[in-house]
Amino acid sequence: MTKNTRRDEIVRTAAILFKKKGYSAVTMRDIADSLDIKASSLYNHIQSKQELLEILVISLAEEFINGMNKIMNLPISASEKLRLAIDFHIDITIHNNEALAALNNDWMHLEEKLPYFLKMRNDYEQNFRTIIETGMTSGEFVKRDVEIVLFSLLSTLRNLYLWYARKGRVSEDTLKNNMADTLLKSIFST
Amino acid sequence: MTKNTRRDEIVRTAAILFKKKGYSAVTMRDIADSLDIKASSLYNHIQSKQELLEILVISLAEEFINGMNKIMNLPISASEKLRLAIDFHIDITIHNNEALAALNNDWMHLEEKLPYFLKMRNDYEQNFRTIIETGMTSGEFVKRDVEIVLFSLLSTLRNLYLWYARKGRVSEDTLKNNMADTLLKSIFST
DNA sequence: GTCTATATAGTGATAGAC
DNA sequence: GTCTATCACTATATAGAC
Numbered sequence: 162m163t164k165n166t167r168r169d170e171i172v173r174t175a176a177i178l179f180k181k182k183g184y185s186a187v188t189m190r191d192i193a194d195s196l197d198i199k200a201s202s203l204y205n206h207i208q209s210k211q212e213l214l215e216i217l218v219i220s221l222a223e224e225f226i227n228g229m230n231k232i233m234n235l236p237i238s239a240s241e242k243l244r245l246a247i248d249f250h251i252d253i254t255i256h257n258n259e260a261l262a263a264l265n266n267d268w269m270h271l272e273e274k275l276p277y278f279l280k281m282r283n284d285y286e287q288n289f290r291t292i293i294e295t296g297m298t299s300g301e302f303v304k305r306d307v308e309i310v311l312f313s314l315l316s317t318l319r320n321l322y323l324w325y326a327r328k329g330r331v332s333e334d335t336l337k338n339n340m341a342d343t344l345l346k347s348i349f350s351t
Numbered sequence: 352m353t354k355n356t357r358r359d360e361i362v363r364t365a366a367i368l369f370k371k372k373g374y375s376a377v378t379m380r381d382i383a384d385s386l387d388i389k390a391s392s393l394y395n396h397i398q399s400k401q402e403l404l405e406i407l408v409i410s411l412a413e414e415f416i417n418g419m420n421k422i423m424n425l426p427i428s429a430s431e432k433l434r435l436a437i438d439f440h441i442d443i444t445i446h447n448n449e450a451l452a453a454l455n456n457d458w459m460h461l462e463e464k465l466p467y468f469l470k471m472r473n474d475y476e477q478n479f480r481t482i483i484e485t486g487m488t489s490g491e492f493v494k495r496d497v498e499i500v501l502f503s504l505l506s507t508l509r510n511l512y513l514w515y516a517r518k519g520r521v522s523e524d525t526l527k528n529n530m531a532d533t534l535l536k537s538i539f540s541t
Numbered sequence: 542g543t544c545t546a547t548a549t550a551g552t553g554a555t556a557g558a559c
Numbered sequence: 560g561t562c563t564a565t566c567a568c569t570a571t572a573t574a575g576a577c
Contacts, residue, residue, distance in 0.1 A: 185375035202561045306529045313533055316510035317503045324502045339496045343503055347537030392543045
């Protein structure tokens, strides 16, 4: 993933700038300036600005989908799946902070790959919904409006990339434990 | 607020487009096209694209601050304040859906008014923090990491504009009751 | 209040020298 | 792998006619 080539340097720089100002407000000259080269030099390593967005958003979305699919196929309870899914989401947030900003905020600027992205996004959400519904049916979770619980959970997870960048130095494990506890407490039936 | 002048029509149109693509990706031509006029005609009603952003973001932020200040000054318990604050946030979300998207996602493109906005945003967050801390001290809320509870609560409220636009036809009262219940359950000590 | 015409400054991207 | 030079296009915004 992080193979210190020039190309990856460009991708990482783009991610940082996309996070700060958004895809549309970042110019190829901005990216080049950050690397102390000229904008035209970027094109020796990447094909287009759009490609930078695709690299960031699509590969991260695939990582989400693959990890989630593994969790869904485990022979464990709904509450155990939920705990794993939350931890997994926190993991990605911590290790792909900048790319996650692009995924959250700039996906609508994807062109060719937009439908593919939307399918992955929808599948990811559906997996969470299934976990919550299963847990409510089995009595592990308190019965409440599924969509509201789902929305509240996903909102918190999706915004985590901002909060983690700000609070910085809380350890990964502390974050996972506290966050998971807080989120899970709101739905456990006991 | 909604005084059907041409100017307000332009502001409303801009808000809808800003929500869809973000401030930077929306051109004055896009706004003009939506109104079936030429881009140059817009400048008879507004001064600049930046002014459109300011009108949307700053006036809404002021509404948030004013409402929150009133709640903070009421002689009521922390849990009552929290319930009112959540309801108030939901109120604004429902009635200013598009402008709220700009406030959430495009505030960093403010220029002159950016410091003013950041102060308001910080004050709003601090008020929520005070409520949570007071409630934990008094024993109304279960003692947990204040910042994580605060973050989770604000994430859900800030994302609500997206969810409400999608789910559409759930009544305002149903939403308030279900959402407030779900959010509050996670922190009440009983 | 809207139009046409235009000024001025970017924008993403390419060609070709070094 | 980076540069200079440049293209074709688009951006915000203004001036002045109707």
